[in-house]
């Protein structure tokens with residue numbers, strides 16, 4: 001190995017040292033979005049990042065999405081699908097597909113990838129250990145022309161009503177890496193399709209996580225000129241949603257981020273999952289990557 005390269009490696013390791021010390025024994029929740037799972041090599045580098053975090057004494061908890069993967073199977077079976085405010089309208093048949101894709105295919109793929117790289121991952125949906133309780137969401141739309149708000153029925157779409165973190169706690173404090181699919185269970189025992197960002201935010205809150213990282217398919221939150229924004233406060237987020245800069249799937253993402261900050265999570269980062277080793281770059285380098293959101 002050339003001496004220059006050896007020095008560069010030593011420099012990188014030393015830059016990581018204070019961060020390893022700072023985050024040791026802390027919980028970091030990482031949301032791996034379906035759009036960030038775009039290629040095999042990236043999925044492997046994500047899995048290696050998670051294994052490395054666990055090995056240096058940080059407790060990673062993975063919550064995954066799989067929106068595009070659900071869309072792919074729905075298309076294959078000839079079923080159309082629609083999103084309202086970033087949430088999939090979910091009838092009973094769609095719910096079955098959601099449960100198959102998220103709880104089966106995607107969850108087990110991530111578990112297997114982490115295990116292939118030497119970690120010990122355990123996959124869960126909110127039904128396992130009865131841990132994510134959900135209630136049905138109905139959207140309310142208001143407009144100046146309407147006397148009363150219009151109620152939009154999204155079917156089996158839920159929000160988190162409570163989380164019993166005991167099963168996740170047990171895994172986090174052992175050798176295991178929990179990998180969570182965003183499916184909740186209602187009081188009636190029915191399954192609910194929950195936006196994965198919302199689950200990640202609540203899990204981070206309940207576990208009193210140090211950090212929540214949301215991996216997606218953009219460099220972070222972009223302004224109208226496509227420039228990366230960072231150091232955003234809760235008020236900045238509200239303004240960016242109101243003026244239409246933040247739209248679509250980025251709305252639930254930023255809403256969950258602000259809720260997590262209000263709930264006690266120290267920092268939230270929206271980062272580009274298409275960048276190789278994005279998780280490690282955010283955690284262990286001085287400059288970090290993506291958009292940092294702060295409780296201000």
Ligand SMILES: Nc1ncnc2c1ncn2[C@@H]1O[C@H](COP(=O)(O)OP(=O)(O)O)[C@@H](O)[C@H]1O
Nearest residue numbers: 033034035216217218221222245246247249250
């Ligand atoms: N201001 C913004 N900055 C970046 N992305 C935005 C913004 N507003 C809307 N988006 C959209 O939000 C998408 C990310 O949300 P989503 O598709 O739900 O991702 P994921 O599947 O990773 O959860 C981006 O690909 C982009 O199209």
Ligand SMILES: CC(=O)N[C@@H](CCC(=O)OP(=O)(O)O)C(=O)O
Nearest residue numbers: 033034065066067087088195196
């Ligand atoms: C209610 C709702 O929209 N649920 C999402 C759940 C998966 C998800 O959130 O996946 P991404 O993180 O990849 O977008 C869906 O059905 O697509």
